[in-house]
Amino acid sequence: MAALPRRIIKETQRLLQEPVPGISAVPDESNARYFHVIVTGPEDSPFEGGLFKLELFLPEDYPMSAPKVRFITKIYHPNIDRLGRICLDILKDKWSPALQIRTVLLSIQALLSAPNPDDPLANDVAELWKVNEAEAIRNAKEWTRRYAMDN
Amino acid sequence: MGICWCKEKHEENESYFPQSNNDNIDSAIQSVTPFSSAEYYLENTEKGCPDSLTVDKLVLETLGIIGTLVDNEQEPPPSMLRLHNIADNEEGWIQVVKSMVNVIPMTDPLGSSVITLLLDDSPLPSRESVLHVASMFNLSAQSALVGRINAPKQRNICVVLGCIAEKLAGPSSLGILTDSTLDYLITNLNTDTDPNVILFSLIALEKFAQTSENKATIIRRLQSEPSCPISKLEAWVRDDHFIKKQVGFCAQWALDNLFVMPNRKFSYLTVDNSHLNAMLNTSDVSEYLKISPDGVEARCDAYSFESVRCTAQADSGVWYYEVTIITPGVMQIGWATKDSNFLNHEGYGIGDDKYSLAYDGCRKLIWYNAKSEPQHLPRWQAGDILGCLLDIENQLIWFSVNGHLIPPCTHVFGMAKSGFFAAASFMSFQQCHFNFGAEPFKHPPRTTYSTFNDTGVLDPECRQVLPRHIYLNQLRQQSVREDSCTLCYDKKASVRLIPCEHGGFCTSCVGQLNECPMCRSAIHVVVDDTSQ
Numbered sequence: 001m002a003a004l005p006r007r008i009i010k011e012t013q014r015l016l017q018e019p020v021p022g023i024s025a026v027p028d029e030s031n032a033r034y035f036h037v038i039v040t041g042p043e044d045s046p047f048e049g050g051l052f053k054l055e056l057f058l059p060e061d062y063p064m065s066a067p068k069v070r071f072i073t074k075i076y077h078p079n080i081d082r083l084g085r086i087c088l089d090i091l092k093d094k095w096s097p098a099l100q101i102r103t104v105l106l107s108i109q110a111l112l113s114a115p116n117p118d119d120p121l122a123n124d125v126a127e128l129w130k131v132n133e134a135e136a137i138r139n140a141k142e143w144t145r146r147y148a149m150d151n
Numbered sequence: 152m153g154i155c156w157c158k159e160k161h162e163e164n165e166s167y168f169p170q171s172n173n174d175n176i177d178s179a180i181q182s183v184t185p186f187s188s189a190e191y192y193l194e195n196t197e198k199g200c201p202d203s204l205t206v207d208k209l210v211l212e213t214l215g216i217i218g219t220l221v222d223n224e225q226e227p228p229p230s231m232l233r234l235h236n237i238a239d240n241e242e243g244w245i246q247v248v249k250s251m252v253n254v255i256p257m258t259d260p261l262g263s264s265v266i267t268l269l270l271d272d273s274p275l276p277s278r279e280s281v282l283h284v285a286s287m288f289n290l291s292a293q294s295a296l297v298g299r300i301n302a303p304k305q306r307n308i309c310v311v312l313g314c315i316a317e318k319l320a321g322p323s324s325l326g327i328l329t330d331s332t333l334d335y336l337i338t339n340l341n342t343d344t345d346p347n348v349i350l351f352s353l354i355a356l357e358k359f360a361q362t363s364e365n366k367a368t369i370i371r372r373l374q375s376e377p378s379c380p381i382s383k384l385e386a387w388v389r390d391d392h393f394i395k396k397q398v399g400f401c402a403q404w405a406l407d408n409l410f411v412m413p414n415r416k417f418s419y420l421t422v423d424n425s426h427l428n429a430m431l432n433t434s435d436v437s438e439y440l441k442i443s444p445d446g447v448e449a450r451c452d453a454y455s456f457e458s459v460r461c462t463a464q465a466d467s468g469v470w471y472y473e474v475t476i477i478t479p480g481v482m483q484i485g486w487a488t489k490d491s492n493f494l495n496h497e498g499y500g501i502g503d504d505k506y507s508l509a510y511d512g513c514r515k516l517i518w519y520n521a522k523s524e525p526q527h528l529p530r531w532q533a534g535d536i537l538g539c540l541l542d543i544e545n546q547l548i549w550f551s552v553n554g555h556l557i558p559p560c561t562h563v564f565g566m567a568k569s570g571f572f573a574a575a576s577f578m579s580f581q582q583c584h585f586n587f588g589a590e591p592f593k594h595p596p597r598t599t600y601s602t603f604n605d606t607g608v609l610d611p612e613c614r615q616v617l618p619r620h621i622y623l624n625q626l627r628q629q630s631v632r633e634d635s636c637t638l639c640y641d642k643k644a645s646v647r648l649i650p651c652e653h654g655g656f657c658t659s660c661v662g663q664l665n666e667c668p669m670c671r672s673a674i675h676v677v678v679d680d681t682s683q
Binding site: 004005006007009010012013028029030031032033034057060063064072073074082083084096097098146147 | 277
C-alpha cells in the first residue's frame with residue numbers, strides 16, 4: 001500500500017461526515033482507493049425505487065485523471081453498457097481535477113434522470129429509447145424491479 | 152503478464168524477441184482444440200443453453216489453453232468467448248457454473264484461476280440465478296461431510312462461492328450467506344477435511360466478509376464454536392505440506408485483518424523480525440497483496456495481478472536471492488527498478504515494462520516489456536527454489552530453478568543500470584516465500600555475491616507489517632491544513648491563474664494542468680499569490 005495522498009484522505013473524511021443525499025460511498029476496508037457506492041434511483045425516473053450498486057476506483061494519478069466508475073447492478077440505460085461501463089464526458093475527456101468523488105456520483109445520478117440516447121454506449125437500448133421511448137421506459141422499470149430492488 | 156482481457160489495447164508493437172515464439176502458442180492452441188467448425192464457436196447467436204456435455208468440453212478446453220496465452224492483446228480463445236456468450240443469459244450462466252464445478256480438476260495449477268476468470272468476465276447474474284446456484288449445491292453441514300469423497304467438486308464450489316461473494320458484495324451477498332451456507336463453510340474448516348477445500352472455504356469466508364453485515368455474522372459464528380476453527384488452522388503456517396502452509400497463511404491473515412478475535416494478539420506484535428534487514432516493502436505494494444507478519448512471504452487472493460518490491464536496493468556488484476515456490480501457478484519473479492509500475496487491474500506486473508525482468512515458471516517464460524521468451528525447463532512445482540542473480544557490472548540477470556540455470560538475460564540493462572529491487576507479481580491464489588539471505592541459500596551461486604540481508608537497513612516502523620485496518624486508521628487520522636492546495640491538499644496553495652483569476656492551487660499541481668480546473672479557460676500566466 002503506497003502512502004495515501006492527502007486529497008483522498010480529505011475527500012474520504014468529507015464523504016463520511018457530510019454524506020450526499022441518495023448516495024452512499026464507503027471506502028473499502030483494505031483498499032483506501034476503492035469505494036463501495038450505492039446510488040438510489042431518482043424520483044420520477046424509471047429507476048425510482050431501485051438501489052444501484054457501483055464501484056469507484058481512484059487511479060494512481062488521481063486527481064489528475066478521473067476516477068474509474070462502473071455499475072455493478074444491472075441497469076437498462078442507453079449510456080450504460082451490459083458490463084456497467086458508463087458513457088459520461090466528465091469521466092473521460094471532460095474530467096477536471098477540481099471535480100470530486102461526490103460531484104462524479106451526483107452527475108451519475110443526474111444521468112439516470114436524463115438518459116441521452118444520442119450518445120449511446122448500449123446501442124440496442126439507445127435505439128429502442130429513440131424509436132419507442134414508452135417501451136424502453138417499461139424495460140428500464142422492469143430491470144429496476146428485477147435487479148435493483150431487494151424484494 | 153496476468154491474464155485479463157478487460158483492458159484497452161496498446162499501440163506499441165515493438166518486439167524484443169524473435170517472432171517465431173508465436174509458433175509454439177499456435178500449435179499448442181491447435182492441439183487442444185478438438186472442434187474447428189465455425190458453428191461451434193458461433194458468436195452473438197447463442198439461443199438457449201447448449202447441453203451440459205458441450206459446456207463441460209468448453210470449460211476443459213479453456214483450461215487447457217489458458218496457460219499458453221501470453222498476450223493480453225490477442226483475442227481470448229474461442230472456447231472462452233463462447234462460454235461468455237453462453238453465460239450471457241441466466242440459464243447459460245447457471246450451466247457454466249455447474250460445468251466448472253463438475254469438471255475442473257484440483258491438480259491443474261490454473262484450475263481455480265480459470266473459474267475466477269470466467270466468472271469475472273461474465274455479466275453479473277441476477278439474484279435469482281445466484282440463489283438457484285446456491286440451492287443447486289445444496290449447501291449444509293451435512294453436504295460438507297458427505298462431499299468429502301469428492302474434494303475437487305467441493306474445492307470448486309468454494310471458489311465459485313468466493314467469486315460470487317466478491318462480485319455481489321452488498322445486499323445480494325447477504326442473501327447467499329444463509330445459515331446453511333455458513334454451516335457448510337465452517338464445517339469445511341475441520342482439520343480432517345481436504346486442505347484444498349479448507350483453503351478455498353477460508354477464502355470464500357474472506358470474500359463474504361467484504362460485506363460488513365456478513366463479517367459480523369461470521370465473527371459471531373466463529374465465536375460460538377467451542378474453539379475458533381480458524382485459530383486451529385493458523386498453526387499450519389509452519390507446516391511442510393504446501394497446501395496446509397497456504398491454509399495457515401490465510402488463517403493468520405484473516406485473524407489479523409478480518410476476523411479479529413478477543414484474546415488473540417496481532418501477529419505483528421508477537422513475530423520476531425530482529426534478524427531481518429530486508430523484507431517485502433509494505434509501502435511499495437499493490438493494494439490487495441497479502442504480506443506475512445515477518446515480511447518475507449506474499450500471497451494474492453484477489454483477481455488482479457498484484458506486485459511488490461523489496462525494501463533494499465542494488466546499485467552495483469552482484470546480488471542474489473532465492474524464492475521458495477509455494478503454489479505452482481503464474482507468478483513473475485525477478486528484478487525491477489522504481490520506474491516499473493504496478494498496473495494490477497490491467498494485468499501488468501514485473502516483467503511487463505522496460506524497467507523490470509522476470510521469470511514465470513508456470514508458463515516457463517522470461518518476461519521483459521510484456522513480451523515473453525519460452526524457456527526449456529519443467530513447469531515449476533511447489534517446493535522448487537527459484538534463484539535470482541543480478542550481475543550489474545556485466546549487465547546480466549541469471550535465473551535458476553533448483554540450481555538449473557536458464558541462459559542469462561540482458562534486456563533490462565538498456566533502460567536501467569542501477570536502482571534494482573527484488574520484485575514479484577502474483578496471479579490469483581499464488582504464494583511464495585523470499586529469502587534475502589537471512590536463511591542459508593539452497594543453491595548459492597559460485598561467484599561472489601552480496602545479499603540484501605547483509606547490506607540492508609530497516610528502520611523500526613518498516614519492520615512491522617501492520618494489519619490493514621490499523622494502517623488505514625492511522626492514515627485517515629492525518630489532518631489537512633486549511634491553506635492547502637484545493638487539488639492535492641498536500642502543498643500550500645500559492646498561485647493564481649491569469650486571465651481567469653482562479654486560485655487556491657500549488658505550483659506542482661498547476662504544472663500538470665493544461666487549462667483551469669474550475670472554468671477550463673486557457674492558462675496564459677501563473678502568478679504568485681502568497682504576497683497578498
